[in-house]
Amino acid sequence: MSASDEALRLTATDLRMATFRLARRLRCARAVDAMSDAQLAVLATLRMHGTRTITALAERERVTAPSMTSMINGLEEQGYVRRTPDEADRRRVLVDITDAGDEIVAQTLRQRDDLLVGMMSELHFTDDELKTLRDASALMRRVVEP
């Protein structure tokens, strides 16, 4: 293993640990206590990418179609999504986020940002440290982007 392979692996381990701990901490914050992570992830996907079929949502969330049917049932009962039959292909069901669903996601993201801002502000990060975090965020997004 070369010196730079070693540096890459050490960096990966550091980043993996820090990422899991921070995500775990922030995940507690949500607008509605009854909202699960799974439901929130579906709403966030619909909010960002727009109308999707059950199968497309299942693939994106890496769950089975029956699981997604069940989750959409729950979200529909709570009024956060709506089903519309696809007239062009009548096997399909199009799932949309409602205004209420949009607002719940927005509130949750705001609350997580508030929590993180609160935790960060106690540490009085310098401008350089904030820049390091922003630069790292951009690098992390390149890692996960397809």
Place this chain on the structure above:
Amino acid sequence: MSASDEALRLTATDLRMATFRLARRLRCARAVDAMSDAQLAVLATLRMHGTRTITALAERERVTAPSMTSMINGLEEQGYVRRTPDEADRRRVLVDITDAGDEIVAQTLRQRDDLLVGMMSELHFTDDELKTLRDASALMRRVVEP
């Protein structure tokens, strides 16, 4: 809101998004498919901090005592933890990780690191970029540390 408050909030939003996406992606990798995130988190806690009571584990994982009893039942049946009565206070049950449990956690963390190294190596990060990621990891750990 001052200019630096604004920078803090923008940084927090960037970091929150990058952290959730990366954690979500890495969470898929685990040594045993039958192992849930919840079980893995309990094992990782026992591995890092040693023997704990049911109540202490429940508090740390932010679940109720009955939930933790049930999770420990599952882990015990799989041979990843062991229960020992506390002779000093016989209401208590001490939970330990077994060698098999230790190995499962180690394998999962290795697999996640392998996955992350694989994703990162395709991007050919420079030494400076790796340093940015390591520095940011240290800052993120300061944010979550108590």
Place this chain on the structure above:
DNA sequence: TATTGTTATACTCTATAACTATA
């Protein structure tokens, strides 16, 4: 025949309430 979605069934993780044993 293949695809889309649903229903049926079962297991895990979660909760609250009620219980036993011990301090």
Place this chain on the structure above:
DNA sequence: TATAGTTATAGAGTATAACAATA
């Protein structure tokens, strides 16, 4: 009386298998 843990029960999220409707 308070604490530690378990059992009973219920709801959500997950899976696989079997099914109906449509392409």
